[in-house]
Amino acid sequence: MRNNGVTHIDILSEIGAAYHDLAQCRSSMRSINPRIKAELDEQLKRLIYPGFIQETPWEKFKHFPRYLKGMRVRIEKSTHNLLRDEQHATEIKTLWSRYEQCCEKHQKLGIDDPNLTEFRWQIEELRISLFSQELKTPLPVSVKRLERLWEKVRK
Numbered sequence: 001m002r003n004n005g006v007t008h009i010d011i012l013s014e015i016g017a018a019y020h021d022l023a024q025c026r027s028s029m030r031s032i033n034p035r036i037k038a039e040l041d042e043q044l045k046r047l048i049y050p051g052f053i054q055e056t057p058w059e060k061f062k063h064f065p066r067y068l069k070g071m072r073v074r075i076e077k078s079t080h081n082l083l084r085d086e087q088h089a090t091e092i093k094t095l096w097s098r099y100e101q102c103c104e105k106h107q108k109l110g111i112d113d114p115n116l117t118e119f120r121w122q123i124e125e126l127r128i129s130l131f132s133q134e135l136k137t138p139l140p141v142s143v144k145r146l147e148r149l150w151e152k153v154r155k
Contacts, residue, residue: 008053011062018068019048025072029079036078039089040071043127060121066135067124073132088130091143095123102153115152122146 026032026040047067056064078085099120106113125141 006062008058008061011064012053014065015048015068018065018072022068022072022075025075029075031079032075033078033082033085035089036075036085039092040074043067043071047124060124063124063138066128070128070132070135073135074127077131085131091130092123092127095119095126095143095146098150099123102155106154111154113154115149115154119146119149119153122149 026037047064053061074085099116102116103120105111106116122141123146125137125139126143126146128135128137129141
């Protein structure tokens with residue numbers, strides 16, 4: 001599939017390179033905080049799993065290399081300000097927990113809510129904004145903006 005001359009193969013190649021860089025960073029930094037390691041493991045499982053290529057919309061899929069780079073940057077920065085990382089992680093965890101609870105409810109009721117899907121992807125963008133700002137986000141994102149989007153989600 002092609003979008004603006006970029007194919008899934010191109011993005012997969014970038015994902016592979018970013019994943020490799022992330023793995024190298026993780027192995028070279030012996031003392032990664034266990035909380036951060038666990039959070040990154042969870043994030044990685046939610047992004048890359050069997051079937052993620054087919055299930056992820058192109059508009060979101062093309063950002064995966066940046067998400068993986070963001071994880072690497074977070075590891076590198078975590079040694080400088082662990083308290084700030086923890087504060088940001090708490091914000092993300094609160095939003096993600098809300099998302100998961102609503103997802104469960106929607107699945108049981110057979111509800112397909114594009115606002116909930118967008119909320120999920122905006123959490124990934126918020127991670128970039130909070131932990132690795134230099135990678136930039138395509139659109140402005142903040143906890144406050146996510147709260148406004150949450151108001152549109154069917155509950």
